[in-house]
Amino acid sequence: MQRPSLPILRTRLRTAAGALALAAASQAVLAQGTAYVSSEKDNALTVIDLATLAVKGTIPTCKRARHLQLTPERQLMVACTDSNEADLIDPASGKSVRRIPLGDEPEAFDLSPDGKVIYVSNEDAGEASFIDAASGKKLRAVKVGAEPEGVKVSADGKTLYVTSEVASLVHVIDTASGKVVKNIRVGKRPRRMAITPDGKELWITNELGATVSIVSTATNEVIDTVKFELKGARAEDITPVGIQMTKDGRRAFVGLGRANHVAFVDVASRKVGPLVLVGKRAWNVALDKAEARLYVVNGLSDDVTVVDVAGAKAIKSVPVGRVPYGLVIVE
Numbered sequence: 282m283q284r285p286s287l288p289i290l291r292t293r294l295r296t297a298a299g300a301l302a303l304a305a306a307s308q309a310v311l312a313q314g315t316a317y318v319s320s321e322k323d324n325a326l327t328v329i330d331l332a333t334l335a336v337k338g339t340i341p342t343c344k345r346a347r348h349l350q351l352t353p354e355r356q357l358m359v360a361c362t363d364s365n366e367a368d369l370i371d372p373a374s375g376k377s378v379r380r381i382p383l384g385d386e387p388e389a390f391d392l393s394p395d396g397k398v399i400y401v402s403n404e405d406a407g408e409a410s411f412i413d414a415a416s417g418k419k420l421r422a423v424k425v426g427a428e429p430e431g432v433k434v435s436a437d438g439k440t441l442y443v444t445s446e447v448a449s450l451v452h453v454i455d456t457a458s459g460k461v462v463k464n465i466r467v468g469k470r471p472r473r474m475a476i477t478p479d480g481k482e483l484w485i486t487n488e489l490g491a492t493v494s495i496v497s498t499a500t501n502e503v504i505d506t507v508k509f510e511l512k513g514a515r516a517e518d519i520t521p522v523g524i525q526m527t528k529d530g531r532r533a534f535v536g537l538g539r540a541n542h543v544a545f546v547d548v549a550s551r552k553v554g555p556l557v558l559v560g561k562r563a564w565n566v567a568l569d570k571a572e573a574r575l576y577v578v579n580g581l582s583d584d585v586t587v588v589d590v591a592g593a594k595a596i597k598s599v600p601v602g603r604v605p606y607g608l609v610i611v612e
Contacts, residue, residue: 314612320602
């Protein structure tokens with residue numbers, strides 16, 4: 282057998298090295314980062330290593346931790362309903378930095394683009410509160426429909442959207458004046474929202490309608506509806522709550538609650554694509570930075586399902602705290 286020449290061997294070695302480097306880089310994209318999962322029962326966040334998809338610890342926090350998200354300073358902010366406050370946590374140290382009063386029964390919140398104002402839904406009071414993040418002082422309270430939950434701020438910070446579960450409304454609030462400029466009737470029991478990256482559409486999950494309402498942000502009118510159906514599932518068990526879109530705005534992911542699935546939706550066509558079986562009561566969802574994996578929080582099976590986005594299949598279930606609610610990824 283004729284041996285390859287030295288130049289050919291060098292070329293093959295370079296090709297192999299390049300392939301190994303590419304594979305390593307691909308793994309690094311998936312491996313970097315940490316997920317933090319809130320728990321309504323354990324007064325703690327569960328910490329998941331994204332490299333191993335294993336739990337690496339917990340962080341104590343306030344009572345009945347629910348919605349959480351990153352601040353512009355890359356700190357974790359957690360709303361605790363039974364403590365009536367937010368816990369600000371430094372991810373690097375895993376320590377609480379300070380607590381911020383949020384008023385009675387806070388569930389969900391969003392931050393102004395500069396992080397200076399916390400907009401929070403106060404369920405019992407039927408209000409949306411504006412909280413100064415630095416001082417914890419309540420700047421304003423806006424009366425909305427009963428049992429407000431979802432809170433979303435526009436990218437320019439000028440408009441606040443708040444869902445009312447009982448009234449089946451989305452309240453459109455001018456953040457400068459604190460005035461409700463429009464009440465939009467959507468599906469039954471609206472929960473969470475996502476805004477398309479171009480800012481033109483607001484997508485609202487309707488838990489008891491098995492739908493997503495799509496609103497034009499220019500006219501504040503419902504322009505379309507996405508209906509979810511699942512073979513073998515009763516309509517009343519299809520209860521969409523969590524929603525997230527890809528950075529390019531082409532695809533939305535919706536947790537279907539008691540249907541125990543997550544739906545992939547094509548944003549432009551409104552077509553429902555793959556339906557992936559996950560854990561019990563698929564609640565909130567979050568994408569990693571590469572948008573290669575979707576993390577689904579399952580409130581009744583006390584776990585997080587990791588979904589491979591390209592393959593549209595679940596690859597692992599990670600046990601977390603009791604009654605998990607939300608998830609944030611830090612990369």
